[in-house]
Amino acid sequence: MPISRKKLFSRSLLSILSLLVLASLKLAEADNPEAERPNVVLIFLDDGAFDDFAPFGNPRYPTPHVETLAKEGRSFYSFYVPQAICSASRAALLTGCYPGRTKVFGAHGPKARGLDPKFATLGEVLQQNGYRTAAFGKWHIGDQEDTRPHNRGFDETCGLMYSNDMWLHHPENPEYWGQWPLQYWENGEVTIDTVQIEDQKMLTTWYTEQAVDFIERSKDEPFFVYVPHSMPHAPIFCSDKFAGKSETGLYGNVMMEVDWSIGQIHQAIKDQGLEANTLFIFIASDNGPWLSYGDHAGITRFREGKGTSFDGGLRNPCIIKYPDEINPNTISHHAFSSIDILPTVCHLTSTDLPENTVDGKNVWDLITHQDEAKNPHDYYAFTNGKEFQGVISGDGKWKLHLPHQYRTVAKGGKGGMPGKYVQAKIDTALFNLVHDPYEKSNALEIYPEVAQQMIEYAEKHKKMFFDE
Known part of the structure; x- marks a missing residue:
């Protein structure tokens, strides 16, 4: 039956009205940039281990909240930090710069200068873009007035200025650490x-x-909340509600509580209706486990741990969730580094990069697994303290160690007392991390062309940052 002119007119009018509504919505979004900018949650543990949580490892205690996050996001198994020591790792994460650039090496003590304010933090760049910002946890990149978090881009803060073992009950040197009280700010x-x-x-x-409360109060504007937990850095503690819960000892109790924390923050995002517009990043540690603490430390499948440049120190899993952009319940073995977090977040939030030079790069295409996406870096460099010790290829396949000494556990500790380290040495070595992820077999002579290329990368980096 033919459609009447009246009906045709009505349909045309409805179409025009629909187009006008859509256009007005687009204009409203353009006038309200907050509608397009995602919230950012960044959780960072201290001295965790690759196998602390399911689904990455098979711990004897339950970690259901990390498992849920993994099912709803993408798990990255080749995430690296540029140095396996507290302050250097944290400065790299928040600035996108190598330790060689910021000169933040090792672990800084009480009253340390820390990160020079000329290097902008992720909090500062997002704050300048209209974000509400918060940092709740262990800061450890400056303990002077202008280098503490409330003056480095964070509207709300709480926590410790340095590691929780730097206190009067230190098991090895209480007289030294007792000179400075461990303060809560x-x-x-x-x-x-x-x-x-x-x-x-x-x-x-x-x-x-504090994180949950901040999320609830900030739901109507874009926000960034950074939660760098103090645990499971020794000495380890948990609240009474988790005491004895794991039935595997104190370390299990601590990790169950950290898992609970992740679940609480994740649920707060859901409860406030913010899930679709929140980038949720969970990084399982600033470095590998502090192996000398034995039963008060986690387990990594990789070689060595904290304070070394083997993958047991530099490599820990990461989960990123961003609905509609990242496919849920997926796994990636693409390599990227903590120095890439700042430029990637800036890209996603339409935030200008800092005026200072940034070493990291936007790896959003890699994170979202775009077709033919490749890591934009030729290499990632790694250091231990002030010593430059080698490079990893941008694709995460090859790793070159320059000659250096490293510590290895001779006897593990027990009950909160550290064990003993001895010194070992590695000469120039090339490892294929795809076929030899545990860095056991030196392939330097088997792949001379690869070795030469990696040595050139190392020489380039050394010339840029360490030949002064």
Whole structure:
């Protein structure tokens, strides 16, 4: 039956009205940049291990919240930090710069200068783009007035300025560390002058409660919340609600509480209806486990641990969730580094990069597995303390160690007391991380062309940052 002119007119009018509505919505979005900018949650553990959580490892304690996050996001098995020591790793994450550029090496103590303010943090660049920002946890990249987090781009803060073992109950050198009280800070003020055992037990809970509260209060504007947990850095503690829960010892209890924390923060995002527009990043550690602490440290399948340049120190899993952009319940073996987080987040949030030079690059195409996406880096460099020790190819396939000494555990500790390290040495070595991820077989003479290319990368990096 032919359609009447009246009906045709009505349909045309509806189409025109629909187009006008869509156009007005587009204009509204253009006038309201907050509608397009995702929230960012970044969780970073301290001295964790590759196999601490399922689905990456098979721990004897449950970690359901990390498993849920993995099912709803993408798990990255080749995520690297440029140095396996606390302060250097944290500065690299928040600036996108190598330790060789910022000169933040090793682990800084109380009252240390830390990160030079000329290097912008992720908090500062997002704050300048209209984000509400917060940092709840262990800072450890500066303990002077202008280098603490409340002056480095974070609107709200709480936590420790340095590692939780730098206190009067240090198992090996309490007289030295007792010179400075381990303080708990909130928004630029000391609220606990001398942290004690009962306070340590509450750190994970306090950071979590602050993060959840911040999310609830910030739901109507774009926000960035950074949660660098103090645990499971020794000495390890958990709250009473997790004491004995794992039935595997204190380390299991601690990891169950950290898993709970991740779940609480993740659920807060869902409860506020923010899931679709939130980039959720969970990095399982700033470096590998502190192996000398034995039963108070995690387990990594890779060689060595914290304080070394083997993959047991530099490599830990990462989960990234961003609905509609990242396919859920997927796994990636593409390599990328913590120095890439800042430029990638800046890309996704339409935020200008800092004025200072940034070494990391936008790897969003790699994270989202775009067709033919390749890592934009020729190599990633790694250091230990102030010593440049080698490079990893951008595709994560090859790793070159320059000659250096490293520590290895001679006897593991027990019950919170550290064991003993001895010194070992590695000469120039090339490892194929695809076929030899545990760095056992030196392939230097088998692949001379690859070795030559990697040596050239190393020489280039050394000339840029260490030949002064």
